[in-house]
Structures are given as structure tokens and as C-alpha cells.
Amino acid sequence: MKNSMGSVVLIFLLSAMCLTAAAQSGNGANAGLKLAPGFSAKKIIDSSGKARHLVVLPGGVIYVKMARPWKGKGIVELKENADGKATVTGGFGDYGGTGIYVKNGYLYASSNQEVFRYQLNDKNEVINPDKPERIITGLKMGRQHETKSIVLDNDGNVYVNIGSPLNSCQEKDRQRGSMGIPGCPLLDSAGGIWQFRSDKPDQSYPQGTRYATGLRNVVGLDWNTQNNTLFVMQHGRDQLHDIFPALYTEKQSAELPAECMYMIKKGDDAGFPFIYYDQLQKKKILAPEYGGDGKKEGDAKYIDPVVAFPGHLAPNGLLFYTGNQFPEKYKNGAFVAFHGSWNRTPEKQEGYYVVFVPFKDGKPSGDWEVFADGFSGVPEVVSPRQAQHRPCGLAQGPDGALYVTDDVKGTIYKIEYKK
Structure with a gap:
């Protein structure tokens, strides 16, 4: 026995x-993913460089923006075949970056300082890949938060994230006890969303509009067609304990501040670097660099997030689902791809999943939930290097399937639902 x-x-x-x-x-x-009943996932391609954002078009055409050129190409063209796999069919652009978007017959793509557009033909092929039209140039780029994510509205405007080159606008970046630069002058050209026309060449700051400010860094953003409004996901600041150990414990630093989803109107100020949002207290808290102690509240003039997620998950993708393939609860709701943290020690690292936020009439209508998990490939992530895959970009296919990029190996996942 x-x-x-x-x-x-x-x-x-x-x-x-x-x-x-x-x-x-x-x-x-x-x-390898964990999904709700009825959903299935497959890898349509297993390796394609450090894939960031992507677009999926009719006819099985997929364009993927690479963080760095892959085999000399900053934009990789794929074709999804009948067998459910995708093959590389071409590529163009000698620049790395993150942003890519399709609107009104044009493919828009960003480097870390510029935005270009390419005309498409009726087969969604780029007509002249070697001669794009440069529509935006001269954008500020620092050593961190340098990526430029993009989205277009329905009125001929393109919106560009310009991230803060500093963690929290200190006199000495990320140095213990260093206080904030008065007024944070970098906000005149970074730390916000800028609006430009989508069809005018060689625009720069003088031709653009600072649409919203006080946003440390936005990688995931999308246009909500239900209320005709821009939504963004902000990466919250780092190292509260490292910089101000007398005010914050290691645990507080691992959990704070929130990763915030904001609904953005023209002229909005989300408060960076002067405040951060504490999802545990549910308050806007004055930043320690500007006289805060973890309890003092910030100015009420700064907008509140519409959703506050746990800290340091790194939201890199945002997509409003408008397809018909998924169950009704997903219609017009938001998917968010969390790239995964590096600075939640002594807590375990978190993220490495895609979540869903239900929406009604253009506003969140319920609690968020994990939609797809298991990208990391390990039970627990202590160091980000352990993660085999990290979600980054999201796209909706013509049939309503959800596509997710991974910027570790360049894997692209396709998630489908069948009754």
C-alpha cells in the first residue's frame, strides 16, 4: 500500500x-496563458524582436513597431495565414520606437523624437515605405521615458506622449533627499500630452498644443469613441523609500503610488511632479520633493484618476474593445497591458498580465479584473529578467480577436472567444 x-x-x-x-x-x-472559460490563445509568431505597439488590418496584414530596429527594420510587416500563424513579409523604417496607429488610409509611426506617416493602398500595403512624410519633429527625449506613444481622434488630430526625463523633477534625479525643482520647468516641453494636426509636415512645439500636463509618462493611450475623449495610463513615480527613507517604508514604496488611468480633456493637469495618487488612502498626496510627508493632501485643482491600479505595474498598452466576438460585458470596455514591475522589493514583482475594466457610457462601471495571466512563464517574479514574456501592445483584429505583443522576445499572442 x-x-x-x-x-x-x-x-x-x-x-x-x-x-x-x-x-x-x-x-x-x-x-501558457490563464484565461476565462470560452477564451483561447495562441502564438501567431514566436520571435520578432522587441515588439512594442501594433495594428492589425483586414486581409491579415499586421504592422509591428519595434523598440529597436530588428534586422534593420523599425516597422515589421506580418501576414497572418489561414493556419493561424504569421510570417514576416517585409519591413521598413530605420528607427526604433513605440507608437503605431492607422487612420483614414495612413499608417502613423513614431520614433523617440519624431512622428511619420505612410499612405496605404486598398490592400493595406504601404505605398512608398522608403519615403514617409514626417509630420512631427524635434520632440524632447531624455535618457528615461523617451518613447512617444500616439493616437488619433476623429477630427484630424494626433496626440503624442512626451514623457518626463526625470523621475520626480528633483534637482538631482533619483538622489536621496534632493528636493524638487521649483515649478518644474521641464513641463513646458515634457510630462504631458501634445496635440498636433495629422496632415501637416514638420510640426514641432510651436505648431502643437500642450493638450494635458502633469503626466509623468504615458505609454498606453487610446481614444474612446463612446464619449469622444482621450484616455491615458500613467506610469507612477519610483523610489519613495530610497529617496525619502524617513517618510516611507520599503513596503509603502513597493505599493505606492498608483498606476492611474485618466480621462483627459483639453487643459487638464494630472499633477506630476507635485502630487501623486495614493490608491490606499484614495487621495492626491503632496509629493515629498515639494514638502509632502505621505499624508498631506495635494491641491484639489489636479484631476482625479478614473481607475487607480496598484503601484509599479507599468501599463504599456490601452485598448477600448469595440468588437463583437467577445461576450457583451467586454463591449466598449478597456483592456490594459501591464508590462511588469522592477521596483516592488521587498514585495514580489507584479504585473505581467492583461486586465479588463468594464465601461458604460464612456466611463468605468465596475472593478477591474485580470483577463490574461501567465505571460511571465514563472510562478513568481523576483527580478524582471526572470519574465519570459512581458505584455506591451494591444490591438483588435477585424474579427474582434485581441492581439498582445511581448517585447522580450517579440512573441505575438492572439486571444479569441468561441461560445
């Missing part, structure tokens, strides 16, 4: 090990 029981236990342990290995390798069911 003991031998029989021991054999059962051994078989169980070996089976568990095999399942874990399959999930980690991505060769198990649903490409």
Missing part, C-alpha cells in the same frame, strides 16, 4: 512538473 501510494504521489509530482514546464515554455494549452 505504501509503495502504491508513493507511486501515485510520484506520478502526481511528475505531472505537475510537466504542466509547469509546458506553461513556462509556452507550449501548453492557450500558449
Whole structure:
């Protein structure tokens, strides 16, 4: 009996090990992802460079923006085949970056300082890939938060994130005890969203409008067609304990501040670097660099987030779902891709998943939930280097499927629903 029981236990342990290995390798069911019943996932391509944002067009055409040029191409063209796999069919652009978007017959793409557009033909092919039209140039780029995410509205405008080159606008960036630069003058050209025309060449700051300010860094953003409004996901500031150890514990620093979703109107100020949002107290808190102590509240003039997520998850993708393939609860709701944290020590790192936020009439209508998990491929992430995949970009396919990029290996996932 003991031998029989021991054999059962051994078989169980070996089976568990095999399942874990399959999930980690991505060769198990649903490409190693955990999904709700009725959903399935597959990898349409397993390696394509450091893939950031993407667009998926009719006819199986996919354009992927690369963080750095892959095989000399900053934009990779894929074709999704009938067998559910995608093959590389071309590429163009010698610049890295993050942003890519399609509107009114043009493909828009950003480097870390400029925005270009390419005309498409009726097959969604780029007509002249070697001669794009440069519509925006001369944008500020620092050593951090340099990426330029983009989105277009329905009135001929393009919106560009210009991230803060500093963590919290200190006199000495990320140095213990260093206070904030009075007034934070960098906000005149960074730390916000700028609006430009989508069809005028070589625009720069004088031709643009600072649409919203006080946003440390936005990578995920999308246009909500229900209320004709811009929504953004902000990366919250880092290192509260490292910089002000007398005011914040390591645990507080791991949890704060919130990663915030904002509904943006022209002229809005989200408060960076003067305040941050504390999702535990549910308050706007005065930043320590500007006289805060973790309890003093910030000025009420700064806008509130519409959703406050836990700190340091790194939201890199935002997509409003308008398709018909998924169940009704997902219609017009928001998907957010969390790239995963690096600075939640001594807590375990978090993120590495895609979440869903229900919306009604253009505003959040319920609690967020994890939609797709398991991208990291490991049970617990202590260091981001352990993560085998990190979600970044989101796109909706013509049939309503959801596509997710990974910027570790360039894997692209396709998530579908069948009744």
C-alpha cells in the first residue's frame, strides 16, 4: 500500500512538473496563458524582436513597431495565414520606437523624437515605405521615458506622449533627499500630452498644443469613441523609500503610488511632479520633493484618476474593445497591458498580465479584473529578467480577436472567444 501510494504521489509530482514546464515554455494549452472559460490563445509568431505597439488590418496584414530596429527594420510587416500563424513579409523604417496607429488610409509611426506617416493602398500595403512624410519633429527625449506613444481622434488630430526625463523633477534625479525643482520647468516641453494636426509636415512645439500636463509618462493611450475623449495610463513615480527613507517604508514604496488611468480633456493637469495618487488612502498626496510627508493632501485643482491600479505595474498598452466576438460585458470596455514591475522589493514583482475594466457610457462601471495571466512563464517574479514574456501592445483584429505583443522576445499572442 505504501509503495502504491508513493507511486501515485510520484506520478502526481511528475505531472505537475510537466504542466509547469509546458506553461513556462509556452507550449501548453492557450500558449501558457490563464484565461476565462470560452477564451483561447495562441502564438501567431514566436520571435520578432522587441515588439512594442501594433495594428492589425483586414486581409491579415499586421504592422509591428519595434523598440529597436530588428534586422534593420523599425516597422515589421506580418501576414497572418489561414493556419493561424504569421510570417514576416517585409519591413521598413530605420528607427526604433513605440507608437503605431492607422487612420483614414495612413499608417502613423513614431520614433523617440519624431512622428511619420505612410499612405496605404486598398490592400493595406504601404505605398512608398522608403519615403514617409514626417509630420512631427524635434520632440524632447531624455535618457528615461523617451518613447512617444500616439493616437488619433476623429477630427484630424494626433496626440503624442512626451514623457518626463526625470523621475520626480528633483534637482538631482533619483538622489536621496534632493528636493524638487521649483515649478518644474521641464513641463513646458515634457510630462504631458501634445496635440498636433495629422496632415501637416514638420510640426514641432510651436505648431502643437500642450493638450494635458502633469503626466509623468504615458505609454498606453487610446481614444474612446463612446464619449469622444482621450484616455491615458500613467506610469507612477519610483523610489519613495530610497529617496525619502524617513517618510516611507520599503513596503509603502513597493505599493505606492498608483498606476492611474485618466480621462483627459483639453487643459487638464494630472499633477506630476507635485502630487501623486495614493490608491490606499484614495487621495492626491503632496509629493515629498515639494514638502509632502505621505499624508498631506495635494491641491484639489489636479484631476482625479478614473481607475487607480496598484503601484509599479507599468501599463504599456490601452485598448477600448469595440468588437463583437467577445461576450457583451467586454463591449466598449478597456483592456490594459501591464508590462511588469522592477521596483516592488521587498514585495514580489507584479504585473505581467492583461486586465479588463468594464465601461458604460464612456466611463468605468465596475472593478477591474485580470483577463490574461501567465505571460511571465514563472510562478513568481523576483527580478524582471526572470519574465519570459512581458505584455506591451494591444490591438483588435477585424474579427474582434485581441492581439498582445511581448517585447522580450517579440512573441505575438492572439486571444479569441468561441461560445
